[in-house]
Structure formats: C-alpha cells, structure tokens
Amino acid sequence: MNIGYFVLFALYTAVACVPFILGYLEYKKPVDPGPLFINLDRVVTDRNEALILRERVKPAIEVGIITKERDMEDLSPEKVLREKPKFHPELGYFRLVYGDTFIPDQTSIKDLLIVIGNLRLGNRCKILGGAYATGEIRVGSECVIRFLASDSDVYLGQNTLVDRWIDAKGKIVISRDCKIAKVTSDSIIEAVECCEVKEVCAVRGFEICDPSKKPLELEGS
Amino acid sequence: MLIEIAFIVLFTTMTAYAIRHYKFTWSRLYSRQKRAYQELAGHYLPSVSIIVPMHNEEMVAPHILQRLVEMDYPKENGMYEVIALNDCSEDRTGEIIDEFAEKYPFIKAVHRTETGGHGKPEAMNVALKFVHNEIIITFDADYLPSKDCVKRLVAPFYDPEVGAVMGRVVPANSPDSLTTRLLDLERAAGYQVDQQARYNLDLIILYGGTVGGFRRDVLKRIGGWDETKLAEDTDLSFKVFLAGWKVVYVNPAEAYEEAVPTWKQRSRQLRRWAIGHIQCLFDHLIPIIKSPFLTFWQKVDGILLLGVFLIPFLMFSGWILGLISYLFIPPAWSSFFIAIPATIAYINLGNFAMLNEVAASAYIDGRKRAIWLLPSMLLLVVHSVWVCTVAFFEAILLHRKQREFKRNWDKTDRAGNGFLHYNNLRNNNNRNNHKNNWYKTQHNGNGIKYLNGGEKREKRK
Numbered sequence: 001m002n003i004g005y006f007v008l009f010a011l012y013t014a015v016a017c018v019p020f021i022l023g024y025l026e027y028k029k030p031v032d033p034g035p036l037f038i039n040l041d042r043v044v045t046d047r048n049e050a051l052i053l054r055e056r057v058k059p060a061i062e063v064g065i066i067t068k069e070r071d072m073e074d075l076s077p078e079k080v081l082r083e084k085p086k087f088h089p090e091l092g093y094f095r096l097v098y099g100d101t102f103i104p105d106q107t108s109i110k111d112l113l114i115v116i117g118n119l120r121l122g123n124r125c126k127i128l129g130g131a132y133a134t135g136e137i138r139v140g141s142e143c144v145i146r147f148l149a150s151d152s153d154v155y156l157g158q159n160t161l162v163d164r165w166i167d168a169k170g171k172i173v174i175s176r177d178c179k180i181a182k183v184t185s186d187s188i189i190e191a192v193e194c195c196e197v198k199e200v201c202a203v204r205g206f207e208i209c210d211p212s213k214k215p216l217e218l219e220g221s
Numbered sequence: 222m223l224i225e226i227a228f229i230v231l232f233t234t235m236t237a238y239a240i241r242h243y244k245f246t247w248s249r250l251y252s253r254q255k256r257a258y259q260e261l262a263g264h265y266l267p268s269v270s271i272i273v274p275m276h277n278e279e280m281v282a283p284h285i286l287q288r289l290v291e292m293d294y295p296k297e298n299g300m301y302e303v304i305a306l307n308d309c310s311e312d313r314t315g316e317i318i319d320e321f322a323e324k325y326p327f328i329k330a331v332h333r334t335e336t337g338g339h340g341k342p343e344a345m346n347v348a349l350k351f352v353h354n355e356i357i358i359t360f361d362a363d364y365l366p367s368k369d370c371v372k373r374l375v376a377p378f379y380d381p382e383v384g385a386v387m388g389r390v391v392p393a394n395s396p397d398s399l400t401t402r403l404l405d406l407e408r409a410a411g412y413q414v415d416q417q418a419r420y421n422l423d424l425i426i427l428y429g430g431t432v433g434g435f436r437r438d439v440l441k442r443i444g445g446w447d448e449t450k451l452a453e454d455t456d457l458s459f460k461v462f463l464a465g466w467k468v469v470y471v472n473p474a475e476a477y478e479e480a481v482p483t484w485k486q487r488s489r490q491l492r493r494w495a496i497g498h499i500q501c502l503f504d505h506l507i508p509i510i511k512s513p514f515l516t517f518w519q520k521v522d523g524i525l526l527l528g529v530f531l532i533p534f535l536m537f538s539g540w541i542l543g544l545i546s547y548l549f550i551p552p553a554w555s556s557f558f559i560a561i562p563a564t565i566a567y568i569n570l571g572n573f574a575m576l577n578e579v580a581a582s583a584y585i586d587g588r589k590r591a592i593w594l595l596p597s598m599l600l601l602v603v604h605s606v607w608v609c610t611v612a613f614f615e616a617i618l619l620h621r622k623q624r625e626f627k628r629n630w631d632k633t634d635r636a637g638n639g640f641l642h643y644n645n646l647r648n649n650n651n652r653n654n655h656k657n658n659w660y661k662t663q664h665n666g667n668g669i670k671y672l673n674g675g676e677k678r679e680k681r682k
Contacts, residue, residue: 005548019596026593027399034395034405035642036586038475040367043293044263052259089254164260 046201047184050149050167056090057114057132057149064116068098075116077101085111093129103127105140119150123157136170153187156180172202224542231539238532241525242574245418246581255421257386257471258377262369265379266295268354269371270437271303274344278362279313281479284640285362286321286328293368296327299353301371306331306348309338341430342446342453349445358434365393365643366432366476373474374434384439384466385458387416388432388474393639397482402594403601404480404487409582410575413472420470424522425462430454432476439466452497459505459523465514479639488608495530495612496619502527503620533602533609540606575602 026032045051067073075098085093094112101115105122111129113119118135121127121143130147131137137150141157146164148154153170156162156178165182166172172183174191182199183189189202192209200206258265271289275282286305294301305328307315315332322330331351337344345359356375360366370388377383389412395405419426428435430453443460450456461468481487502524509515509523576598583592 022593023595023597026590027402027597030396030402030590032588032590033402034588034591035393035477035639035646036391036395036405036409036588037646038367038391038477040288040365040477040643042367042369044369044372046263048263049260087251087253089250089252092253 064096239574246577248418248421249414257469261376261379262373267356268300269356270352270354272348272359274306274341275314275362276308277310277312281363282314282317288365292371294371303328304348304351306344308333308344342448345446357437361431363479364476370474373471377469382467383469384461385428385435385468387428388471390478392480393477393642394479401480401482406579410578413582414578416470417472425526426468426470428454428458451493455501463508463512477639491608492612495609496616498530499616530609533606534613537606537610
C-alpha cells in the first residue's frame with residue numbers, strides 16, 4: 001500500500017462530488033420542489049376513453065406536425081399505410097398520417113390510425129386498432145371499427161359496426177343499421193334510420209332524423 | 222479465497238437485481254402498457270366499503286373524511302360505506318369521526334377504547350367485521366385520494382380472477398425537506414416504473430397497505446391481516462398470489478400521502494419495512510417455490526422482491542470487502558481482477574439501475590429540475606444501507622420469537638402539510654391556468670412556506 005492509492009482515492013472522491021453540485025443548487029433554490037400535480041377533483045366521465053385517447057395522441061400529433069413542417073419524414077398516406085407501423089408504449093402500434101386520407105374499399109388495418117386531417121373510409125373496411133382524426137371522418141358502409149374519435153364531424157355509412165365508441169367534437173351522423181356501443185359528442189348526434197346504440201351522450205342533444213321509419217333502438221340512456 | 226467467493230456471490234446477486242431494474246425501466250419506457258381494465262371505470266360499480274384506520278390522527282382525519290365524502294361513487298342503497306375506525310386515540314380523532322358520521326349516513330364510526338391500540342393490522346381486522354360490501358378499499362388517514370380513485374380501483378374486479386388491486390401513491394409534502402424531496406423521487410420510481418412494469422410483465426404486484434383493495438371473500442378466506450407481521454401488507458399480497466388470485470396495479474388511481482419529513486422517522490419506517498419483508502421472506506420462500514399458481518418468473522420476482530431489503534446489507538458487505546481488497550491485499554490478479562471490477566460492477570449496475578428507474582419516472586411524470594437531485598439519492602442508499610443492515614440482524618432475532626410477538630401502533634407523526642401543499646398547488650395552478658407552469662410557481666407563488674408544524678410560520682417579503 002503506498003501514497004498513490006490515497007491520491008487516486010482523493011481524486012476519485014473529488015470527481016464523484018461533481019454531480020452533487022446540481023442537486024445542491026436545486027435543494028437550496030428549488031425550482032421544481034413538487035408535489036407532482038394530481039387533479040383531485042377529476043371524475044370519470046362518459047367520455048373517459050375518448051379523453052384519455054386524445055391526451056395520449058396529442059404528443060404524436062405534435063411530432064407529426066413538426067416532422068412535416070421540417071420535411072423530416074414523408075407522412076403521406078400512401079407511404080405510411082404501406083410501411084410498418086410505429087410503436088409507442090401508451091398507444092401501442094400506430095400509423096401517423098399527415099394530410100387528408102382515403103382508405104380504399106375492403107382495407108384492413110390492425111393498428112391505431114392517427115390522421116392529421118380528414119379521414120375517409122371506403123366500404124367494408126376493417127379498422128381494428130381504432131382511428132383518430134383531427135378533421136372530419138366519413139365512413140363507408142359495412143365497415144368494422146374498434147373506435148372512432150374526431151375533432152370535427154363523423155358520418156357513418158350503413159350497416160357499420162363500431163365495437164367500442166365514437167366521440168366527436170362536432171356532430172355525429174349515424175346511418176341505417178349501424179351498431180355502436182357508445183356515442184358521445186360535444187355537439188349533436190343525428191341518427192338517420194334504424195340502428196342500435198347502447199349509450200348516447202351529446203351536449204346539444206340527440207335527433208332521430210326520419211321518425212316515420214323504424215325508430216332507433218336505445219338500450220340505456 | 223473466501224473474499225473471492227464472497228465477491229462472486231455479491232456480484233451475482235447484485236447483477237440479478239440490476240437486470241431486474243433495467244428490465245422494469247425498459248418495460249415502462251418502451252413496452253405496451255397494460256390499462257388495468259380502465260375502460261370499465263365508471264361502468265362496473267360494485268358495492269364498496271372503505272376502511273380508514275386512525276390512531277391519533279386529528280391533524281389529517283378531517284381531510285381524508287372530506288375527500289371520501291366527495292368521492293365520485295353512487296352512495297345510495299349502501300353501495301358505498303366508509304368505516305372510520307378510531308383505535309384508542311387520545312386526541313380529537315374520535316370527535317371528528319363522530320361529527321362526520323352524524324352528518325353523512327354512509328360513514329360508520331367505530332371506536333375502540335380499551336382493548337385496542339395494538340397496531341394497524343389488528344385495527345383492520347376489527348374493521349373487517351363491520352364490512353358488508355363486496356369490495357374493500359383501504360386508505361391511511363394521511364391520504365388524499367382523487368374523486369375518481371374508487372371507481373378506478375374497483376374496475377379490475379370485473380374480472381372474477383382479480384383478488385386485489387393497488388393504486389398509485391404520490392407524496393404531497395415533498396417541498397418540506399430534503400428527505401421528502403428524495404422520497405418523492407423514490408416513490409415515483411416505485412409506482413410509476415416499478416409497479417407498472419411488474420404489472421406489464423405479469424409479475425408480483427405489491428399491495429402497499431393503502432390506496433388498494435380486496436374482494437371481501439378473498440380477504441376473509443386468507444384470514445385477514447396478520448397481526449404478527451411488521452409488513453402485513455406485503456404478507457397479504459403474497460397470500461393473495463399464493464391462493465391463486467390476480468393482483469392488478471392501477472396507475473391512474475392516484476392519491477396523495479404525507480411522506481416522512483425527517484431522517485429519524487424515515488429510519489423507523491424503513492426498519493419496520495425491512496424487518497417485515499425479511500419476516501415474509503422466511504415465511505413465504507418455500508410456498509412461493511412450491512406454488513402451482515405462480516409462473517416461473519413470478520416465483521423469481523417474488524423471491525427477489527421479498528429479498529429487496531437484504532440488498533443494503535449485501536451492499537454494505539460489498540463495500541467493506543471492496544475496501545479491504547483495494548487497500549490491504551497486495552496487487553495480484555485476484556484483487557485486481559475481482560475486487561475492482563466487482564466493486565465497480567455492483568455500484569454501477571446495482572445502485573445505478575435503481576437510479577435509472579427514478580430518472581425514467583421523472584421523465585414520464587414530466588418533472589424538470591427535480592431530477593437534479595438524482596445523485597443525492599445516494600444519501601437514501603447510504604442511509605438505507607445502515608438501517609437495513611441493523612434491521613437484518615433484528616429480523617433474524619425476531620423470527621425466533623415471532624409467535625409471542627404482539628405489535629403496537631408504530632405510526633408516523635402527521636403534520637397535515639400534504640393538504641396545505643395540495644391547496645397551495647391547486648390555487649397556483651388555477652391562477653396560472655397553464656398545465657406546465659405549476660412547477661415554476663407553486664413554491665413561491667403566494668409567498669408562504671409551510672413548515673413541519675403545519676402552521677403558516679414564515680411569510681416571505
């Protein structure tokens with residue numbers, strides 16, 4: 001054992017102290033002392049799933065807009081729908097598309113589809129991961145969809161099945177023979193003809209557009 | 222030779238824990254997160270009994286009871302009941318409970334005056350006799366749950382295989398002292414990363430004794446809380462798993478707690494946890510290995526989880542051995558090859574793996590400069606090395622006379638600061654009306670600093 005060991009030890013100790021300086025500064029002049037904010041007044045609403053989805057999708061959309069503005073990546077529907085989906089821990093596998101998008105007839109997409117723009121689905125499409133669009137969503141007939149969320153209006157074609165829910169900031173128009181578990185809107189919901197909806201919640205009300213035909217079957221309120 | 226063997230054992234154990242920590246961090250950051258049946262929150266509403274055991278809790282009792290009164294849950298037809306148990310309190314706790322019970326029919330006041338006072342598990346078992354509802358949720362008296370907390374916690378019980386749930390705990394009094402600030406980071410890692418990752422990976426979820434719940438039938442079948450255990454909540458978690466039930470971690474079910482503000486209180490708390498975990502390790506090690514219900518990885522994780530308080534003791538041994546090798550053994554291949562890499566490895570892998578979880582949780586929670594305190598977490602590590610090493614030997618001694626062991630309330634003194642900090646934070650949040658501004662404004666926003674006594678003691682100019 002010689003003096004070299006102790007010199008080395010002292011040097012190591014000095015270097016090891018460096019990271020503590022930042023901690024000392026934050027302790028003495030706290031900028032982020034917490035506590036972590038929890039909104040204790042929040043409640044579970046009828047639009048719980050839709051609100052959670054919007055929160056989760058928000059960062060992806062911001063990234064998409066920045067990426068597009070800086071020409072960093074091609075987010076055109078043709079390219080995105082052809083390539084492998086991306087992954088995010090909170091969203092799972094998803095496809096982010098920039099611009100108005102048309103999904104051709106009989107297309108099947110397993111992942112969450114996020115569209116910055118309007119979305120139009122052809123007939124007999126299967127969107128098994130759900131879809132979110134910042135613009136309007138128009139769905140063809142006989143589609144099968146997990147869920148739909150839009151910051152604008154939603155139009156559903158005939159005989160479409162929505163397994164979970166539809167949520168829109170604008171109005172929702174439901175065509176004949178549709179089957180939907182839950183429909184929620186910031187605006188108004190219009191059901192055109194015979195369809196089956198288990199739960200409805202709309203800020204401005206719910207309308208059956210053609211009461212002379214077979215009425216809407218509502219199970220619940 | 223003995224030193225080399227000791228190093229190899231230490232290195233292997235620390236590496237196992239390090240891999241586990243890194244795996245958890247990876248899972249939380251990059252894998253698909255399980256949702257804990259949250260799509261059913263608000264749709265599945267079974268009858269619920271909330272148990273709140275209290276022993277000298279006058280500082281915090283009104284806050285928790287008020288939160289439970291305001292809870293967003295249907296309260297008609299006995300669907301929701303609060304059992305507030307006053308266990309031999311010597312302060313105003315009993316009166317406060319009575320005031321609430323008179324006002325709200327769903328709050329039941331239970332007073333124990335002479336026979337009680339033997340600790341939380343015994344109080345919980347007494348409260349269990351008054352429970353009528355299907356699901357039991359527990360809160361400690363210093364907790365402030367969010368209004369949606371119960372709806373979120375009960376949602377997983379829709380699955381008939383789920384026997385217990387656990388929610389997330391967030392310290393409300395983190396600005397109080399350096400201890401609370403470090404514990405704030407530690408708790409965030411423990412829940413936001415560790416518990417969620419264990420849930421993602423289908424491993425062992427730990428019920429923390431509060432902000433969690435059970436099916437009443439399951440709890441009665443496994444015999445309720447074990448009054449001889451110092452970590453009765455850990456014991457209960459393993460009993461639920463060993464009985465073949467699932468446990469679910471519900472990250473969005475959040476509640477504020479008061480973290481211990483001083484190192485002395487932290488030592489007491491840590492000692493209790495360490496002894497309790499080691500007790501559980503002695504009792505459950507063989508049943509875990511033999512269990513037909515647990516998967517291989519659940520068994521591995523269960524053993525590592527129960528042994529987690531042995532790590533500080535192992536680290537302490539490693540430091541001593543490392544110093545001996547470094548300073549006193551002549552430089553030969555053994556000391557050079559084994560001692561230095563092993564010392565560096567267990568410090569880097571072992572300690573830093575845990576810190577990595579803290580960093581990940583701070584990132585997920587959107588914390589900013591709080592992360593600057595990360596190196597100071599080593600203070601917690603050094604502190605826990607000392608406390609847990611002593612607790613390790615105490616646990617071995619205690620194990621011999623466990624049958625005669627009768628515990629008392631070993632509770633942390635509450636200042637009621639959590640509620641003040643939350644109000645302070647909410648007011649500033651509303652005033653600034655900007656989601657990300659809270660961390661900039663809440664501390665100095667109104668010029669008031671709340672100290673440990675709970676009163677407003679200092680007004681800044």
